Amino acid sequence: MKNKLLLLIGFFLPFLFTQAQIEIYVAISGNDRNTGSLEKPFRTPERAIKELEKAVGKNVKIYFRQGTYYIEKPIVLDHRTTRTQSLLIESYPGEQAFLSAGQLLKPSWKLYKNGIYVTVVSKNAVFERLFINRKPQILARYPNYDVKARVFNGTSADAINPERIRHWKNPKGGYVHGLHSGEWGGLHYQIEGIDEKGELQLKGGWQNNRPSPLHKQYRFVENIFEELDVPGEWFLDREKGLLYYYPYEETDLSKATVEVSRYKNSIQVAGDEKRPISDIEFKNIVFLHNERSFMETQEPLLRSDWTIYRGGSLLLENTQNVKITGCQFIDVGGNAIMLSGYNKGDIIQGNYISGAGASGISFIGNTDAVRSPSFTYEDYVLYEKLDKTPGSRSAHYPQQCIAENNLIHDIGMIEKQSAGIQIDIASQIDVRYNSIYNTPRAGVNIGDGAFGGHILEFNDVFNTVLETGDHGAFNSWGRDRYWSPSRRYMDSITGKHPELILLDAVQTTFIRNNRFRCDHGWDIDLDDGSSNYSIYNNVLLNGGLKLREGFKRKVENNIMINNSFHPHVWFRNSKDSFLHNIVMTPYAPIGIDDWGKDVDYNLLPDLEVLQNAQKRGTDVHSIAGSVDFINSKTGDYRVSGNSPAMRIGFKNFPMDQFGVQIPALKKIAAVPEYPALIIHTENDSGGKTVSFLSTTVKSVYGLGDRSAYGLPDENGVVIMKLEAESPLRKAGFLEKDVIRTIDNTSIKTVNDLIKIYQVSKWKGKLKVSIIRNQQTAEVNLVLP
Missing domain, CATH: 2.30.42.10 (PDZ domain)
Known part of the structure; x- marks a missing residue:
């Protein structure tokens, strides 16, 4: 009997397995009245998603055949539309599917004047991005776009002077962009009109959580018809339904593909608090044409310098075990990938992100997860009213997620308070083997100490802080619940109650085996109270390492090329340590009275530097001398066996594992310039x-x-x-x-x-x- 039962199970098992597997196909040549099979595919993504309602408890694969799919509206995968056991959405093997959040136009261009063409579009059409042959064009602006200009590709102090404003017949709907006056990110305003004094009426400026006037020099205007004056620029007259474009000489408009943006989000995976959506994978899909989001970037992230928009080409909320693998996000208008609120065990792997208007990958928890939250730099909760329970108040934050082997570059095209990878109110996020470069601010940013436990390793981060200031290739803040901008209050509260320091920064964050280079700030910048970090085995190619006020930072076995250690305004009893590091210029302390737990056993560049350090009471066992790298010209900063670094306990670590390792991405990834040594x-x-x-x-x-x-x-x-x-x-x-x-x-x-x-x-x-x-x-x- 037992043998017969086993035979029956063996006979029916393949049948049961195949019954649980469903494959759905979508093709440009398909028809939504078809069955969705390989031979009779559907035509639209929306029809394929509709089919999921029938696949309760099944393992489903949706394959997109070659071509561009323009979504009718953002796709939502929730418990109503998606009740599968698992779901894979990918391009058909050997083919490439493009998912557009925009719209294909079929214009009838006519010459307007002075090289500018015009075509009729729908009245009251709204879009702020125009693509000609898949390349983004320039919304009419002053000053004109300059590829060599450092900030915003061109700025001018007279961008909104009265003399210029007088030439604009109807600037309503235009924008004023500029840097924060302290160059801590960007600010954006929409023009609502002109008052009786001839001055612009503006709405906005909320994109930075450290309020500021607009920078007097670094500013520009766009979406002004009278500023349409050079090839590549365009303007949409929404009231009349007219699209104007000044083509480049080599562009044949009669044959050009014309596409415009439409939606900020392409796909939203949205579970609920009690039932997260799980086991979905997006694979080898190219995301295109998302709308800009800078006017939506309003929500403050506790007391960091950031405000955010919780959206992106791919938005995950209340998910588990979701994978995003091998996808591309090309010239999207805002964030590429956003994990908002509770997301656990998600993996973002092997993706290519280029030209994003805001950040590349963001892990952002909800503020209701934080105890005694404060939301402005000046705000804080007094000790007597402070919730003193360690850790989170809810589970509404990303945790145990991974971002690995992603290539992210040229992001923050319009939003300058952005990062290649951004982490706020999250726990145990592993960021590894990513190549991140050409960013206006940090390559990797952690906005607070809640709740630590992150591991950043084997990343290659360079060409950062290109348009802003006072920042680093890696940057963090630690303005946690106990923190106050009042130095006197902080000295008293942390002295009496040191247990407060780790209420939010519960777990140690590790920064190890990375290569950082910042030519306009620090390579590693731990700012304002950043606490509970272990930093070791990193190559810092240019900007050195800064530790501003904070606690329990352990810095060991790092190499600081042509730079040094920058301790700033430490607290008493910080318990910081700086050991077995190689520095090549004198320490650069600011406001340091207490040098923490231990600063010693380091290699300093010469005897004078060593003696000056020892006069301050540090580096009793440190030594001075030339490093003797194996081959600095090729980026091999291991030291020879005869190097004095060996005598202070320095240990070599690998120099060939930084950045993306997937062959196809590694082949196209840039690497940093190795600086000539200052010896x-x-x-x-x-x-x-x-x-x-x-x-x-x-x-x-x-x-x-x-x-x-x-x-x-x-x-x-x-x-x-x-x-x-x-x-x-x-x-x-x-x-x-x-x-x-x-x-x-x-x-x-x-x-x-x-x-x-x-x-x-x-x-x-x-x-x-x-x-x-x-x-x-x-x-x-x-x-x-």
Whole structure:
């Protein structure tokens, strides 16, 4: 009997399994009255999703055949539309499906004037993005788009001057964009009209959680008809239903594909609090044409500098075990991927994100998960009223999720308070093997300490903070529930009640085995109370490491190329430690009275730097010397067996595992530039020679140098040798020039030169005063 039962099970098992598997096909050539089979596919994504209502408890695969699918409205996968056991949505093997949140136009262009063409569209049509042959075009703006301009691709102080406004007949619906006055992100305003004084009536400015006036220089306007004056620009007259476009000379409008944006979100996976949606995978889908979202970016994220819009091309809310693999998000108008609220065990793997208007991948919890939340920088809850229970108040936040092997670049195209990967109110997010570059602000940002436990490892993050300031390739804030901007209050409260520090930052966050480079800030920037971090085995290529006020940070075995350790305004008893690190310039402390638990066993660049550190009471067992990297020119910053770094306990770690590892993505991913080392050595005259920007320089030393170069004193830096590739040579410097000031700051020694360079190089151009042949001259140095 038992054997017969087993035979019956064996006979019916394949049948039962196939019955549980359903395949649905969608093709551009299909018909929604078809059956959805491979031979008779559906025509639209919406019809395929409708079919899921019949597949209760089944394992379903939806295959999209080659082509572009324009959604009728954002697709929602919830418990009404999706009751499957599992669901896979992907491009048919060997083919590529494109999911457009936009609309295909079939215009009839006619010449308007001055090279501008016009076509009729639906009256009251609303779209802010135009694509010609899949390339985004430029909404009419002033100043005109400049690919070389550092901020917003072109800004001007006179963008909203009365003289310019007078030329605009009807600017309503236009926009004013600019940086925050402190350059902490961007601000955006919609024009509602012009008042009786001839000034613009504006709505907006809520895109930054640290309120500020608009930057006086870095601003521009767009969506103004009178500013349509160069090829690539366009304007939509919504009231008349007319679309104007100034094509490039090589564009044949009669054959061009014309598409416009329509929706901010393409797909929303939305479970509910008691029943998360689970076991869905999106694979090898290209997302296109999403609308911009900057005017929706209003919600403050506790006391971080951010406000956000909880949306994106792909939006997940209340999900479990959802996967996004091998997808592409190309030139989408806002966030690419947003995990909002409760999301557990989700995996974002092997995706390509380029040209996003806001952030790449965001893990954002709900503020109701945080105890005693505060929402502005100045706001805080007094100790007596503070909820002192550790951890979260609800489970409404991303947890145990993974972002790995993603290639993310050129994001934040319009929203400058954005990041390649953003984490706020989340727990145990693993961020690994990602390549992230060309960002206006941080590559990776953590907005608060709630609730820690993240692991950031093997990432390659560079070309960051390109348009803003006071930030890092990695940035964090820790303005947790106990935190206050009042230093006096903080000193008293954390001294009496140190247990408060880890109420939100419950678990340690690890930053390890990464490569960071920031040329306009710090490579790693732990700001305002960031606490409970372990930072080790990282290569910092340019900006060094900053630890502002915070607690329980352990920094070990890191390499800081041409830079150093930047401790800022620490609290008493911070319990911070800085051990076994390689630094190449002097420490740069600001407001430090208490140096934490331990700063020691580090390799410093020379004896003078070491002695100055020891005078402050640190680095008793540290040593000075040249690092002796194996091959810094190829990015191999392991040290040789003879390096003095070995004597302070430094341990080599791999240099070939940074960034995306999936072959197809690794092939197209950029890598950072490896800087020429600034190395201190002693020359025969007693002065220090340094390799600096492919130039050998030394401090002026003694009466001999003063006489030889015709100097009024013994201050300055002498250019001893210029290599062919040196930017100093290209700027017109000559050997034997003596650098005296940079941007009106005196340069007395090589150390001064290095310090001012590190602080000022983000400006892109420096005014340098030199003495040449006993005459004063000025040279403008354009930096690489």
